Amino acid sequence: MRRLTRTLGPVAVAVLALTAAGCGGDSGSSSSSSSSDTSSSSPSEDTGGGDADLLVWTDSLKIDAVKQVADSFGEANGITVKVQAISEDLQGSFVTADAAGNGPDVVVGAHDWIGNLVQNGAIDPLNLTPDELSGYSEKAVQATTYDGKLYGVPYGIEALALYRNKDVVPDEPASMDDAIASGEAAVKSGKVESALNLPVGELGDAYHMEPILTSFGGYIFSYDEATGYDAQDVGIGKDGSIKAAEEISRLAKAKVLRTSISGDNSIALFTSGKAAYLISGPWALADVKKAGFDYGIQPVPGFAGQDPAQPFMGAQAFMVAANGKNKDIAQEFVNNGVNSEDAMMTLFEGTQLPPAMTAVQDQVDDPDLTVFTEAANGAAPMPAIPAMASVWEPLGKAYSAIVSGKDPVATIKSAGDTINKAIADAG
Numbered sequence: 001m002r003r004l005t006r007t008l009g010p011v012a013v014a015v016l017a018l019t020a021a022g023c024g025g026d027s028g029s030s031s032s033s034s035s036s037d038t039s040s041s042s043p044s045e046d047t048g049g050g051d052a053d054l055l056v057w058t059d060s061l062k063i064d065a066v067k068q069v070a071d072s073f074g075e076a077n078g079i080t081v082k083v084q085a086i087s088e089d090l091q092g093s094f095v096t097a098d099a100a101g102n103g104p105d106v107v108v109g110a111h112d113w114i115g116n117l118v119q120n121g122a123i124d125p126l127n128l129t130p131d132e133l134s135g136y137s138e139k140a141v142q143a144t145t146y147d148g149k150l151y152g153v154p155y156g157i158e159a160l161a162l163y164r165n166k167d168v169v170p171d172e173p174a175s176m177d178d179a180i181a182s183g184e185a186a187v188k189s190g191k192v193e194s195a196l197n198l199p200v201g202e203l204g205d206a207y208h209m210e211p212i213l214t215s216f217g218g219y220i221f222s223y224d225e226a227t228g229y230d231a232q233d234v235g236i237g238k239d240g241s242i243k244a245a246e247e248i249s250r251l252a253k254a255k256v257l258r259t260s261i262s263g264d265n266s267i268a269l270f271t272s273g274k275a276a277y278l279i280s281g282p283w284a285l286a287d288v289k290k291a292g293f294d295y296g297i298q299p300v301p302g303f304a305g306q307d308p309a310q311p312f313m314g315a316q317a318f319m320v321a322a323n324g325k326n327k328d329i330a331q332e333f334v335n336n337g338v339n340s341e342d343a344m345m346t347l348f349e350g351t352q353l354p355p356a357m358t359a360v361q362d363q364v365d366d367p368d369l370t371v372f373t374e375a376a377n378g379a380a381p382m383p384a385i386p387a388m389a390s391v392w393e394p395l396g397k398a399y400s401a402i403v404s405g406k407d408p409v410a411t412i413k414s415a416g417d418t419i420n421k422a423i424a425d426a427g
Contacts, residue, residue, distance in 0.1 A: 054082070054326055056104055057083075057103070058084075058085055060085040066083055066347070068346050069338060070083050091116070091117075095117065095122050099120070103323065105321055105324035107123070108317070109317070110314055111314065111384055114144065115384040116389070119386050123151055126150045130145050133150065133153070133339075136356050137154070137157055137377055139315075143313065146385075151317075153317055153318045153338050154317045156348070157314065159313045159378075160279050161297050161375045162278075162301065163270060165273065165276055166294040175302060175303060176302065179196065183277050199261055200262065201264075201400065202400060204395070204397050204398065204399040205396055206391065206395040211309035213241060213244045214307065214308075214309055214310040219241075221235065221387070231387035242412055245409065248403065249402050259404055266280065267287055272291070282369070282372045312380065312382040313381050316351075318334045318338045354369050390423050390426060395415050
């Protein structure tokens with residue numbers, strides 16, 4: 001694979017040197033040396049950066065890849081970096097620590113945190129404009145842009161796709177109707193126990209239901225590319241959501257959707273050969289590969305005669321803490337150290353998330369990840385606005401109630417009323 005090395009300009013290097021000199025490091029350390037420390041912590045443990053010029057927080061799954069990028073930046077600029085994995089509630093721990101002034105300089109997390117982080121004054125806009133990230137997936141840039149400002153450099157994207165057990169259903173379905181019909185035929189013939197593993201659970205799962213909602217013309221919040229999501233225009237309870245609710249009810253009566261299938265068991269039941277299809281993300285890929293049967297992956301298709309299905313698209317991104325001790329270095333790290341093809345390739349190789357940078361997408365020689373990249377590029381960015389916190393629980397419970405036999409029209413309208421009231425009460 002082609003690898004490009006991006007070097008910092010002389011002005012940027014000077015800024016780093018001056019900033020590092022004023023960061024309170026050990027007076028006996030050499031300014032020409034670089035060191036990096038990696039540790040894993042829970043919120044109750046010491047998560048301070050000590051004398052490090054740059055402190056980065058991430059999660060345990062991504063720490064090795066993030067450390068490689070941070071190490072390279074530190075070595076290139078003669079500064080010390082420390083990378084820590086926060087083992088519990090990274091977002092909540094970051095908000096608390098940043099407000100207290102003892103958090104990291106950079107946090108690596110999901111784009112849908114951004115609205116909450118901005119509302120809490122926990123992150124700063126980047127010294128980049130969305131247009132300056134033209135080499136990235138358009139959806140990834142949309143996802144990390146809030147109120148017209150860019151708050152994160154995205155490196156990985158993800159979305160749901162449709163997995164198929166080709167030993168059971170060899171032909172790729174053209175629509176969800178085709179998938180369900182072939183899955184039901186496989187159940188009837190005794191080959192599998194489930195036509196489609198789509199997580200519902202006792203409390204519902206609005207995330208995994210999104211492809212059904214959108215295919216029938218439903219939406220959570222209206223979206224405009226210029227202004228983003230509009231929390232004052234809630235689609236739950238309106239016509240599209242009612243059509244989706246009626247379809248969910250029909251599929252539940254046909255035993256295709258069940259509350260016994262949840263995020264905890266849907267993947268395992270598929271990989272054990274008990275389901276014809278599975279709707280899940282790239283996080284299921286390793287287990288599916290280990291299962292030993294021939295499988296296929298495709299973007300989630302829409303229902304026949306309806307709109308295309310649009311699952312939520314998620315982006316993982318680097319964000320600059322508002323109250324970090326070394327904000328100039330943090331901006332330089334994210335704007336330049338992370339924002340390069342070399343760093344993006346390192347992050348892809350270390351995380352195996354579909355890459356956000358199009359130049360890296362073009363170099364990925366893995367048909368499975370290519371499908372997930374296609375799925376993410378065709379999906380809708382998960383709303384990052386604070387109002388989304390008012391959606392998950394009532395909408396999930398409504399879906400679960402419908403699957404359990406409640407009237408679909410009354411239930412989805414009631415969920416819409418609950419969501420609108422919660423948003424209004426939140427101010």
